[in-house]
Protein backbone atom coordinates (compact mmCIF):
# COMPACT_ATOMS: atom_id res chain seq x y z
CA UNK A 1 0.00 0.00 0.00
CA UNK A 2 1.04 3.54 -0.44
CA UNK A 3 -0.12 7.07 0.00
CA UNK A 4 -0.06 9.39 -2.94
CA UNK A 5 0.72 13.00 -2.23
CA UNK A 6 -1.24 15.65 -4.08
CA UNK A 7 -6.23 12.51 -2.66
CA UNK A 8 -36.34 -1.97 -3.34
CA UNK A 9 -35.12 -4.54 -1.88
CA UNK A 10 -34.82 -7.67 -3.97
CA UNK A 11 -32.89 -10.67 -2.84
CA UNK A 12 -32.18 -13.46 -5.24
CA UNK A 13 -31.30 -16.98 -4.25
CA UNK A 14 -29.77 -18.55 -7.32
CA UNK A 15 -29.27 -22.26 -7.52
CA UNK A 16 -25.61 -22.87 -6.73
CA UNK A 17 -25.72 -26.62 -7.25
CA UNK A 18 -24.26 -26.01 -10.70
CA UNK A 19 -21.09 -24.71 -9.05
CA UNK A 20 -20.58 -27.51 -6.50
CA UNK A 21 -19.82 -24.95 -3.80
CA UNK A 22 -20.83 -25.49 -0.20
CA UNK A 23 -20.63 -21.80 0.57
CA UNK A 24 -21.78 -18.83 -1.45
CA UNK A 25 -22.18 -15.11 -0.90
CA UNK A 26 -24.98 -13.11 -2.54
CA UNK A 27 -24.35 -9.36 -2.59
CA UNK A 28 -27.20 -6.95 -3.34
CA UNK A 29 -26.55 -3.21 -3.10
CA UNK A 30 -29.53 -1.27 -1.76
CA UNK A 31 -28.15 2.14 -2.57
CA UNK A 32 -31.52 3.84 -3.01
CA UNK A 33 -32.35 3.36 0.67
CA UNK A 34 -31.68 6.09 3.16
CA UNK A 35 -29.18 5.32 4.53
CA UNK A 36 -27.86 3.08 1.75
CA UNK A 37 -27.00 -0.51 2.62
CA UNK A 38 -25.53 -3.65 1.15
CA UNK A 39 -27.42 -6.88 1.77
CA UNK A 40 -25.23 -9.97 2.10
CA UNK A 41 -26.62 -13.50 2.21
CA UNK A 42 -24.33 -16.43 2.96
CA UNK A 43 -25.74 -19.79 1.83
CA UNK A 44 -24.06 -22.74 3.53
CA UNK A 45 -24.21 -26.49 3.12
CA UNK A 46 -23.36 -27.83 6.57
CA UNK A 47 -20.36 -30.17 6.59
CA UNK A 48 -20.59 -31.14 10.31
CA UNK A 49 -24.31 -31.52 11.18
CA UNK A 50 -25.34 -30.01 14.49
CA UNK A 51 -22.02 -28.19 15.07
CA UNK A 52 -22.36 -24.51 15.93
CA UNK A 53 -21.29 -22.29 13.02
CA UNK A 54 -18.87 -19.51 13.96
CA UNK A 55 -18.80 -16.36 11.81
CA UNK A 56 -16.22 -13.61 12.37
CA UNK A 57 -15.68 -10.16 10.91
CA UNK A 58 -12.04 -9.09 10.37
CA UNK A 59 -10.67 -6.49 12.74
CA UNK A 60 -8.14 -5.21 10.22
CA UNK A 61 -7.47 -5.19 6.50
CA UNK A 62 -4.26 -6.79 5.20
CA UNK A 63 -1.90 -4.05 4.06
CA UNK A 64 -3.32 -1.51 6.51
CA UNK A 65 -1.80 -2.17 9.92
CA UNK A 66 -4.42 -0.57 12.16
CA UNK A 67 -7.47 -1.98 13.92
CA UNK A 68 -10.68 -0.97 12.14
CA UNK A 69 -13.03 -3.46 13.90
CA UNK A 70 -15.36 -4.03 10.96
CA UNK A 71 -17.75 -6.06 13.16
CA UNK A 72 -19.12 -2.75 14.48
CA UNK A 73 -20.80 -2.07 11.12
CA UNK A 74 -22.79 -5.33 10.83
CA UNK A 75 -26.57 -4.76 11.07
CA UNK A 76 -29.58 -7.04 11.10
CA UNK A 77 -27.66 -10.29 11.53
CA UNK A 78 -29.92 -13.35 11.53
CA UNK A 79 -29.89 -16.92 10.26
CA UNK A 80 -32.62 -19.13 8.79
CA UNK A 81 -33.21 -22.77 7.99
CA UNK A 82 -34.26 -23.91 4.49
CA UNK A 83 -37.90 -22.81 4.93
CA UNK A 84 -37.24 -19.56 6.73
CA UNK A 85 -37.06 -21.06 10.24
CA UNK A 86 -35.29 -18.55 12.48
CA UNK A 87 -32.14 -20.08 14.04
CA UNK A 88 -30.66 -19.32 17.43
CA UNK A 89 -27.77 -16.83 17.27
CA UNK A 90 -25.32 -15.82 20.00
CA UNK A 91 -23.15 -12.69 19.63
CA UNK A 92 -20.32 -13.43 22.07
CA UNK A 93 -17.98 -10.67 20.96
CA UNK A 94 -18.10 -7.49 18.88
CA UNK A 95 -16.62 -9.35 15.90
CA UNK A 96 -18.16 -12.82 16.30
CA UNK A 97 -21.54 -14.59 15.85
CA UNK A 98 -22.40 -18.25 16.64
CA UNK A 99 -25.29 -19.84 14.73
CA UNK A 100 -26.93 -23.09 15.86
CA UNK A 101 -27.89 -24.90 12.62
CA UNK A 102 -29.99 -27.48 14.50
CA UNK A 103 -30.44 -30.50 12.22
CA UNK A 104 -30.61 -28.59 8.96
CA UNK A 105 -28.18 -29.44 6.16
CA UNK A 106 -28.49 -26.02 4.52
CA UNK A 107 -28.87 -22.64 6.17
CA UNK A 108 -28.72 -18.98 5.16
CA UNK A 109 -27.16 -16.11 7.08
CA UNK A 110 -28.37 -12.55 6.44
CA UNK A 111 -26.82 -9.21 7.35
CA UNK A 112 -26.51 -5.62 6.15
CA UNK A 113 -23.47 -3.36 5.79
CA UNK A 114 -23.69 0.47 5.58
CA UNK A 115 -21.14 2.94 4.27
CA UNK A 116 -17.90 2.65 6.23
CA UNK A 117 -15.09 5.14 6.77
CA UNK A 118 -12.03 4.53 4.60
CA UNK A 119 -8.80 3.05 5.95
CA UNK A 120 -5.37 4.58 5.56
CA UNK A 121 -5.01 3.48 1.95
CA UNK A 122 -8.39 2.47 0.54
CA UNK A 123 -12.13 2.79 0.72
CA UNK A 124 -13.69 -0.05 2.71
CA UNK A 125 -17.39 0.12 1.84
CA UNK A 126 -18.51 3.00 -0.34
CA UNK A 127 -22.17 3.14 -1.42
CA UNK A 128 -23.29 5.96 -3.70
CA UNK A 129 -25.95 6.35 -6.38
CA UNK A 130 -23.55 5.56 -9.19
CA UNK A 131 -20.91 3.53 -7.38
CA UNK A 132 -20.48 0.69 -4.90
CA UNK A 133 -16.98 -0.29 -3.80
CA UNK A 134 -16.50 -3.23 -1.46
CA UNK A 135 -13.13 -4.06 0.06
CA UNK A 136 -13.63 -7.65 1.27
CA UNK A 137 -12.47 -7.48 4.91
CA UNK A 138 -14.76 -4.49 5.51
CA UNK A 139 -17.91 -6.36 4.46
CA UNK A 140 -17.48 -10.12 4.31
CA UNK A 141 -17.90 -12.33 7.36
CA UNK A 142 -15.75 -15.46 7.34
CA UNK A 143 -16.42 -18.90 8.72
CA UNK A 144 -13.18 -20.30 10.25
CA UNK A 145 -14.33 -23.90 9.67
CA UNK A 146 -15.06 -23.16 6.00
CA UNK A 147 -12.22 -20.73 5.25
CA UNK A 148 -10.54 -22.95 2.65
CA UNK A 149 -13.71 -24.24 0.98
CA UNK A 150 -14.42 -23.30 -2.61
CA UNK A 151 -16.70 -20.31 -2.60
CA UNK A 152 -19.05 -18.72 -5.11
CA UNK A 153 -19.85 -15.03 -5.21
CA UNK A 154 -23.13 -13.88 -6.82
CA UNK A 155 -23.50 -10.15 -7.38
CA UNK A 156 -26.91 -8.59 -8.09
CA UNK A 157 -26.10 -5.18 -9.59
CA UNK A 158 -28.71 -2.50 -10.26
CA UNK A 159 -29.73 -2.09 -13.90
CA UNK A 160 -27.09 -0.38 -16.02
CA UNK A 161 -24.29 -1.15 -13.58
CA UNK A 162 -21.19 -3.21 -14.43
CA UNK A 163 -19.47 -5.58 -12.00
CA UNK A 164 -15.66 -5.57 -11.88
CA UNK A 165 -13.58 -8.08 -9.91
CA UNK A 166 -10.38 -10.02 -10.60
CA UNK A 167 -12.10 -13.27 -9.55
CA UNK A 168 -12.74 -15.85 -12.28
CA UNK A 169 -16.22 -15.73 -13.77
CA UNK A 170 -18.57 -18.70 -13.55
CA UNK A 171 -19.37 -19.42 -17.17
CA UNK A 172 -22.94 -18.88 -18.36
CA UNK A 173 -23.98 -17.37 -15.02
CA UNK A 174 -24.16 -13.58 -15.03
CA UNK A 175 -22.13 -11.78 -12.37
CA UNK A 176 -21.06 -14.98 -10.56
CA UNK A 177 -17.47 -15.73 -9.67
CA UNK A 178 -15.26 -18.46 -8.18
CA UNK A 179 -12.93 -18.06 -5.21
CA UNK A 180 -10.69 -20.80 -3.81
CA UNK A 181 -11.72 -19.77 -0.29
CA UNK A 182 -12.29 -16.77 1.94
CA UNK A 183 -8.77 -15.35 1.53
CA UNK A 184 -9.13 -15.15 -2.24
CA UNK A 185 -12.69 -13.86 -1.96
CA UNK A 186 -11.88 -11.07 0.48
CA UNK A 187 -8.72 -10.07 -1.39
CA UNK A 188 -10.62 -9.36 -4.62
CA UNK A 189 -12.36 -6.00 -4.14
CA UNK A 190 -15.67 -5.55 -5.88
CA UNK A 191 -16.51 -2.52 -7.99
CA UNK A 192 -20.14 -2.09 -9.08
CA UNK A 193 -20.68 1.08 -11.06
CA UNK A 194 -22.41 2.79 -13.93
CA UNK A 195 -19.43 5.09 -14.52
CA UNK A 196 -16.31 3.38 -15.76
CA UNK A 197 -13.89 3.42 -18.65
CA UNK A 198 -11.78 0.34 -19.38
CA UNK A 199 -8.56 -0.26 -21.31
CA UNK A 200 -6.79 -3.59 -21.78
CA UNK A 201 -3.32 -4.75 -22.74
CA UNK A 202 -1.49 -8.05 -22.62
CA UNK A 203 2.09 -8.59 -21.54
CA UNK A 204 3.98 -11.84 -20.97
CA UNK A 205 0.75 -13.82 -21.29
CA UNK A 206 -1.15 -11.81 -18.66
CA UNK A 207 -4.22 -9.68 -19.41
CA UNK A 208 -4.07 -6.34 -17.63
CA UNK A 209 -7.13 -4.09 -17.35
CA UNK A 210 -7.18 -0.43 -16.41
CA UNK A 211 -10.59 0.44 -14.93
CA UNK A 212 -11.04 4.18 -14.40
CA UNK A 213 -14.13 4.95 -12.30
CA UNK A 214 -16.04 7.66 -10.44
CA UNK A 215 -15.19 11.23 -11.53
CA UNK A 216 -14.89 10.42 -15.22
CA UNK A 217 -15.97 13.95 -16.17
CA UNK A 218 -12.49 15.00 -15.03
CA UNK A 219 -10.75 12.29 -17.06
CA UNK A 220 -9.62 13.12 -20.56
CA UNK A 221 -6.28 11.34 -20.56
CA UNK A 222 -7.08 7.70 -19.70
CA UNK A 223 -5.67 6.24 -22.89
CA UNK A 224 -2.24 7.81 -22.42
CA UNK A 225 -1.66 5.57 -19.39
CA UNK A 226 -2.01 2.25 -21.20
CA UNK A 227 1.52 2.23 -22.59
CA UNK A 228 2.93 3.53 -19.29
CA UNK A 229 1.30 0.70 -17.35
CA UNK A 230 2.43 -1.81 -19.99
CA UNK A 231 6.04 -0.71 -19.69
CA UNK A 232 5.85 -1.03 -15.91
CA UNK A 233 4.37 -4.54 -16.14
CA UNK A 234 6.92 -5.73 -18.70
CA UNK A 235 9.84 -4.35 -16.67
CA UNK A 236 8.66 -5.92 -13.43
CA UNK A 237 7.78 -9.24 -15.11
CA UNK A 238 11.31 -9.37 -16.52
CA UNK A 239 12.84 -8.72 -13.10
CA UNK A 240 10.66 -11.25 -11.29
CA UNK A 241 10.93 -13.99 -13.91
CA UNK A 242 7.34 -13.75 -15.13
CA UNK A 243 3.96 -12.32 -14.10
CA UNK A 244 2.46 -13.14 -10.73
CA UNK A 245 -1.00 -13.90 -12.17
CA UNK A 246 -2.78 -14.45 -15.48
CA UNK A 247 -5.22 -11.57 -14.90
CA UNK A 248 -4.57 -8.24 -13.20
CA UNK A 249 -6.90 -5.26 -12.66
CA UNK A 250 -5.87 -1.70 -11.85
CA UNK A 251 -8.96 -0.18 -10.18
CA UNK A 252 -8.31 3.52 -10.67
CA UNK A 253 -10.45 5.81 -8.50
CA UNK A 254 -10.43 9.12 -10.37
CA UNK A 255 -10.38 11.98 -7.87
CA UNK A 256 -10.87 9.54 -4.98
CA UNK A 257 -9.50 9.53 -1.46
CA UNK A 258 -6.45 7.92 0.13
CA UNK A 259 -3.65 6.26 -1.78
CA UNK A 260 -3.42 2.70 -2.99
CA UNK A 261 -3.92 -0.76 -1.59
CA UNK A 262 -2.56 -3.96 -3.04
CA UNK A 263 -4.54 -7.16 -3.61
CA UNK A 264 -3.50 -10.51 -5.05
CA UNK A 265 -4.64 -9.89 -8.61
CA UNK A 266 -5.63 -6.24 -8.47
CA UNK A 267 -5.03 -2.97 -6.73
CA UNK A 268 -7.14 0.08 -5.96
CA UNK A 269 -5.32 3.33 -6.63
CA UNK A 270 -6.44 6.93 -6.71
CA UNK A 271 -5.66 9.11 -9.70
CA UNK A 272 -5.76 12.84 -10.11
CA UNK A 273 -6.04 13.93 -13.77
CA UNK A 274 -3.05 15.91 -14.83
CA UNK A 275 -0.42 13.98 -12.89
CA UNK A 276 2.76 13.57 -14.91
CA UNK A 277 4.18 10.17 -15.78
CA UNK A 278 7.13 10.80 -13.47
CA UNK A 279 4.77 11.59 -10.60
CA UNK A 280 2.31 8.73 -11.08
CA UNK A 281 4.29 5.83 -12.56
CA UNK A 282 6.22 4.95 -9.33
CA UNK A 283 2.89 4.67 -7.50
CA UNK A 284 1.60 2.14 -10.04
CA UNK A 285 4.92 0.26 -10.10
CA UNK A 286 4.75 0.01 -6.30
CA UNK A 287 1.27 -1.52 -6.20
CA UNK A 288 1.95 -3.95 -9.04
CA UNK A 289 5.18 -5.15 -7.42
CA UNK A 290 3.12 -6.06 -4.36
CA UNK A 291 1.48 -8.79 -6.44
CA UNK A 292 4.75 -10.62 -5.74
CA UNK A 293 6.17 -8.90 -2.65
CA UNK A 294 3.68 -9.54 0.17
CA UNK A 295 0.85 -11.09 -1.82
CA UNK A 296 2.78 -14.20 -2.84
CA UNK A 297 6.22 -13.79 -1.22
CA UNK A 298 5.10 -12.94 2.30
CA UNK A 299 6.33 -12.98 5.90
CA UNK A 300 5.45 -16.13 7.79
CA UNK A 301 3.31 -14.00 10.15
CA UNK A 302 0.99 -13.27 7.20
CA UNK A 303 0.76 -16.88 6.02
CA UNK A 304 -2.04 -17.43 6.74
CA UNK A 305 -3.46 -14.07 7.73
CA UNK A 306 -5.04 -13.84 11.17
CA UNK A 307 -7.92 -11.40 10.68
CA UNK A 308 -8.67 -10.85 14.36
CA UNK A 309 -5.34 -10.46 16.14
CA UNK A 310 -2.75 -7.96 14.89
CA UNK A 311 0.06 -9.86 13.23
CA UNK A 312 3.57 -8.84 14.18
CA UNK A 313 6.46 -9.00 11.76
CA UNK A 314 9.89 -7.33 11.74
CA UNK A 315 9.89 -7.36 7.95
CA UNK A 316 7.58 -4.50 6.90
CA UNK A 317 10.72 -2.58 5.88
CA UNK A 318 11.12 -5.40 3.32
CA UNK A 319 7.43 -5.56 2.38
CA UNK A 320 7.11 -1.81 1.81
CA UNK A 321 10.61 -0.34 1.54
CA UNK A 322 11.98 -2.95 -0.86
CA UNK A 323 8.78 -2.67 -2.92
CA UNK A 324 9.26 1.09 -3.21
CA UNK A 325 12.96 0.63 -4.06
CA UNK A 326 12.08 -1.60 -6.99
CA UNK A 327 9.22 0.69 -8.01
CA UNK A 328 11.71 3.52 -8.44
CA UNK A 329 14.15 1.31 -10.38
CA UNK A 330 11.29 0.00 -12.54
CA UNK A 331 10.18 3.45 -13.64
CA UNK A 332 13.73 4.43 -14.53
CA UNK A 333 14.45 1.14 -16.34
CA UNK A 334 11.17 1.38 -18.24
CA UNK A 335 12.40 4.71 -19.61
CA UNK A 336 9.57 6.62 -17.93
CA UNK A 337 11.73 9.19 -16.15
CA UNK A 338 14.99 10.98 -16.78
CA UNK A 339 18.28 10.10 -15.11
CA UNK A 340 18.29 13.51 -13.41
CA UNK A 341 14.79 12.97 -11.97
CA UNK A 342 15.81 9.51 -10.77
CA UNK A 343 18.95 10.76 -9.02
CA UNK A 344 17.09 13.70 -7.50
CA UNK A 345 14.61 11.26 -5.99
CA UNK A 346 17.43 9.41 -4.26
CA UNK A 347 19.05 12.64 -3.10
CA UNK A 348 15.77 13.56 -1.41
CA UNK A 349 15.38 10.17 0.24
CA UNK A 350 18.92 10.21 1.61
CA UNK A 351 18.38 13.76 2.89
CA UNK A 352 15.13 12.71 4.55
CA UNK A 353 16.92 9.82 6.26
CA UNK A 354 19.91 11.84 7.46
CA UNK A 355 17.69 14.60 8.83
CA UNK A 356 15.37 12.27 10.75
CA UNK A 357 16.47 11.99 14.41
CA UNK A 358 14.27 8.89 14.83
CA UNK A 359 16.87 6.82 12.93
CA UNK A 360 19.14 7.04 15.97
CA UNK A 361 16.41 5.74 18.28
CA UNK A 362 14.40 3.16 16.31
CA UNK A 363 15.58 0.26 14.10
CA UNK A 364 13.94 -0.86 10.87
CA UNK A 365 12.84 -4.02 12.66
CA UNK A 366 11.24 -2.07 15.50
CA UNK A 367 9.55 0.37 13.14
CA UNK A 368 7.93 -2.69 11.51
CA UNK A 369 7.04 -4.78 14.55
CA UNK A 370 5.60 -1.91 16.57
CA UNK A 371 3.51 -0.33 13.79
CA UNK A 372 0.35 -1.44 15.60
CA UNK A 373 1.16 1.07 18.34
CA UNK A 374 0.41 3.80 15.79
CA UNK A 375 -2.59 4.35 13.51
CA UNK A 376 -0.49 5.33 10.51
CA UNK A 377 0.53 2.06 8.80
CA UNK A 378 3.84 3.83 8.15
CA UNK A 379 6.11 2.74 10.98
CA UNK A 380 6.71 3.21 14.68
CA UNK A 381 8.53 5.96 16.52
CA UNK A 382 8.74 8.45 13.67
CA UNK A 383 10.75 6.06 11.50
CA UNK A 384 9.01 5.25 8.22
CA UNK A 385 9.71 1.69 7.18
CA UNK A 386 9.13 2.87 3.63
CA UNK A 387 12.04 5.33 3.60
CA UNK A 388 14.23 3.20 5.86
CA UNK A 389 13.51 0.08 3.81
CA UNK A 390 14.31 1.81 0.53
CA UNK A 391 17.78 2.70 1.76
CA UNK A 392 18.34 -0.73 3.32
CA UNK A 393 17.47 -2.08 -0.13
CA UNK A 394 19.88 0.34 -1.82
CA UNK A 395 22.74 -0.70 0.48
CA UNK A 396 22.05 -4.43 0.06
CA UNK A 397 21.68 -4.12 -3.72
CA UNK A 398 24.97 -2.24 -4.12
CA UNK A 399 26.84 -4.57 -1.75
CA UNK A 400 25.61 -7.68 -3.59
CA UNK A 401 26.46 -6.10 -6.96
CA UNK A 402 29.96 -5.18 -5.69
CA UNK A 403 30.55 -8.65 -4.23
CA UNK A 404 29.58 -10.43 -7.46
CA UNK A 405 30.97 -8.06 -10.09
CA UNK A 406 27.37 -7.15 -10.86
CA UNK A 407 26.32 -10.73 -11.63
CA UNK A 408 23.83 -10.80 -8.75
CA UNK A 409 21.60 -8.04 -7.39
CA UNK A 410 18.79 -7.54 -4.90
CA UNK A 411 16.50 -8.75 -7.70
CA UNK A 412 18.33 -12.09 -7.42
CA UNK A 413 17.24 -12.14 -3.76
CA UNK A 414 13.64 -11.52 -4.81
CA UNK A 415 13.73 -14.41 -7.27
CA UNK A 416 15.32 -16.69 -4.63
CA UNK A 417 12.59 -15.79 -2.14
CA UNK A 418 9.94 -16.36 -4.81
CA UNK A 419 11.34 -19.84 -5.48
CA UNK A 420 11.67 -20.76 -1.82
CA UNK A 421 8.67 -19.14 -0.11
CA UNK A 422 6.05 -18.09 -2.65
CA UNK A 423 2.47 -19.17 -1.81
CA UNK A 424 1.32 -21.89 -1.36
CA UNK A 425 4.74 -22.54 0.26
CA UNK A 426 5.24 -21.23 3.81
CA UNK A 427 6.12 -17.59 4.33
CA UNK A 428 9.64 -16.36 5.07
CA UNK A 429 11.28 -15.33 8.34
CA UNK A 430 13.68 -12.42 8.56
CA UNK A 431 16.52 -14.97 8.78
CA UNK A 432 15.35 -16.39 5.45
CA UNK A 433 15.77 -12.95 3.86
CA UNK A 434 19.25 -12.67 5.36
CA UNK A 435 20.18 -16.13 4.05
CA UNK A 436 18.91 -15.26 0.57
CA UNK A 437 21.02 -12.09 0.61
CA UNK A 438 24.09 -14.13 1.57
CA UNK A 439 23.33 -16.72 -1.13
CA UNK A 440 22.92 -14.04 -3.80
CA UNK A 441 26.17 -12.36 -2.73
CA UNK A 442 28.10 -15.61 -2.41
CA UNK A 443 29.57 -14.34 0.83
CA UNK A 444 28.54 -13.54 4.38
CA UNK A 445 26.75 -10.17 4.42
CA UNK A 446 25.05 -10.91 7.76
CA UNK A 447 26.98 -8.21 9.68
CA UNK A 448 25.79 -5.59 7.16
CA UNK A 449 22.25 -7.01 7.15
CA UNK A 450 22.09 -6.92 10.95
CA UNK A 451 23.52 -3.41 11.08
CA UNK A 452 20.96 -2.14 8.55
CA UNK A 453 17.90 -3.78 10.06
CA UNK A 454 18.53 -4.37 13.75
CA UNK A 455 20.71 -1.43 14.80
CA UNK A 456 20.53 2.35 14.81
CA UNK A 457 23.99 2.72 13.29
CA UNK A 458 24.12 5.19 10.41
CA UNK A 459 23.88 3.33 7.11
CA UNK A 460 27.20 3.08 5.20
CA UNK A 461 25.80 5.05 2.27
CA UNK A 462 29.09 6.72 1.39
CA UNK A 463 30.81 3.36 1.04
CA UNK A 464 27.93 1.74 -0.88
CA UNK A 465 27.46 4.65 -3.30
CA UNK A 466 31.22 4.71 -3.78
CA UNK A 467 30.95 1.27 -5.39
CA UNK A 468 29.32 2.99 -8.35
CA UNK A 469 31.48 6.12 -8.30
CA UNK A 470 29.00 8.43 -6.56
CA UNK A 471 29.27 10.55 -3.45
CA UNK A 472 26.43 10.87 -0.98
CA UNK A 473 24.92 13.71 -3.04
CA UNK A 474 24.77 11.31 -5.99
CA UNK A 475 27.49 13.27 -7.84
CA UNK A 476 30.25 11.54 -9.76
CA UNK A 477 33.51 11.01 -7.90
CA UNK A 478 36.74 11.93 -9.64
CA UNK A 479 38.80 9.19 -11.28
CA UNK A 480 36.19 6.45 -11.30
CA UNK A 481 37.13 2.97 -12.47
CA UNK A 482 35.55 0.96 -15.25
CA UNK A 483 33.95 -1.32 -12.63
CA UNK A 484 32.37 1.66 -10.85
CA UNK A 485 31.01 3.08 -14.10
CA UNK A 486 29.63 -0.32 -15.12
CA UNK A 487 27.88 -0.72 -11.80
CA UNK A 488 26.36 2.76 -12.12
CA UNK A 489 25.27 2.08 -15.69
CA UNK A 490 23.68 -1.22 -14.71
CA UNK A 491 21.90 0.26 -11.67
CA UNK A 492 20.31 3.17 -13.53
CA UNK A 493 20.11 1.83 -17.07
CA UNK A 494 17.05 2.06 -19.32
CA UNK A 495 16.18 -1.39 -20.63
CA UNK A 496 15.55 -1.97 -24.28
CA UNK A 497 11.99 -2.78 -25.35
CA UNK A 498 10.34 -2.40 -21.95
Ligand SMILES: [Zn+2]
Nearest residue numbers: 001002320323
Ligand atom coordinates in the same frame (compact mmCIF):
# COMPACT_ATOMS: atom_id res chain seq x y z
ZN1 LIG B 1 2.89 -0.75 -0.39
